Amino acid sequence: MWDRLSFVVRHFRERLWVKPLIVCVLSIGAVFLANLVDMAELGRLLPKITQESIETLLKIMASSMLMMATFAVASMVAAYASASSAATPRSFPLMIADDVSQNALSVFVGAFIYSVVALVALMNGFYVGRGSQFILFSLTIVVFVIIIITFIRWVDNIARLGRLGHTITKVEQAAAKAIRKRHSAPRLGGVAAFSPPDGSRAVFGAIGYVQHVDTAALQKRAEASRLRIVVAALPGTFCAPNRPIAWVMREEPGNVSDEDAEATAAAFVIGDSRVFEQDPRFGLLVLSEIASRALSPAVNDPGTAICVTGTFVRLFVMWNERGEADDDSTVLFDRVAVPELSMADMFDDAFTGIARDGAGNVEVVVRLLKALDSLAVVGDAAMRDNALRHARLAVVRAENAMQIPDDLRVIREVARFAA
Incomplete structure (x- = not known):
């Protein structure tokens, strides 16, 4: 379960919209939580901040952050195109998953949403107390500092993103990570593979590349149904209608059930392209x-x-x-041969x-x-x-x-x- 969950989380890291969405939700929450200070009657202990100063800062942020987000997207797209043309299109997922670029886009979009929501709330009298106005002002200053630091880091990174040398380094790091992961579990945690005996049931999957094999799920199913499973398709293998992804056999006389075969097939993630992880x-x-x-x-x-x-x-x-x-x-999954x-x-x-x-x-x-x-x-x-x-x-x-x-x-x- 945890192996499949980690694979899904890493898969979502390659989606550009995930981090900006999270930052947008956090920024909206911060705007409304600032008003809680007035309810706690802590405003009398805080210095008074004029509404005009907060409004000016928020207007500057709102007018500039959307432009910065657009500029960030344009620069990232240009870097991705450069990586695909100068190196290989197969390196594109590594460019998409670049943390610095994703964080920069998230900060710029999140700051824009924060400034718009905070400005609307401020102009409609949502912040009337001294405490809430001080907290909003402090949050705005903090957001400005984050924007400046993020922009400096992003400019340094975007100058290299998409360059051939940087792409080679990214691919090498991904390959090294896959090697380390494979050697922490040389056969994905299973035992040495063997030829399936006569009577074993062949399990087939969809047409595509095996991206992930959940050996923990295979072990769980094998223990529940007293099975032995031989993985026939490692990650990176292209699956076709005539090529089984696994062989399943019972320890006791009898045929392997359709339910066990379907559960075995479900442990294989198959997609249109190969991925680096396994x-x-x-x-x-x-x-x-x-x-x-x-x-x-x-x-x-x-x-x-x-x-x-x-x-x-x-x-x-x-x-x-x-x-x-x-x-x-050590062998982690003694009923799964890989x-x-x-x-x-x-x-x-x-x-x-x-x-x-x-x-x-x-x-x-x-x-x-x-x-x-x-x-x-x-x-x-x-x-x-x-x-x-x-x-x-x-x-x-x-x-x-x-x-x-x-x-x-x-x-x-x-x-x-x-x-």
């Missing part, structure tokens, strides 16, 4: 797309591909180190695009081979085997794409570790 491979794939776009003839930016290659080294070293630290991790991520698939997601599109660029190939050499040394057996495999493929692609003997000599020299 899918470390998606982060690698998005970074590879950024590098491939940079290597296209229209862009011709090998430096970005080299930067992404270094990012891959950091992510795979993180995967290897945390894997070593979590070998003795397959582990394939190292071969992860390497294919990361390095195939760069090796293919950068095969004719000696600088990119050399840096790619050096990165694979590093991973072959620091990684486990599976990582070493895949690093050597991709190094050999990179050399073959370079030999087919390059014609200058000196470039090929340099590449073969760097690739001696894979011989």
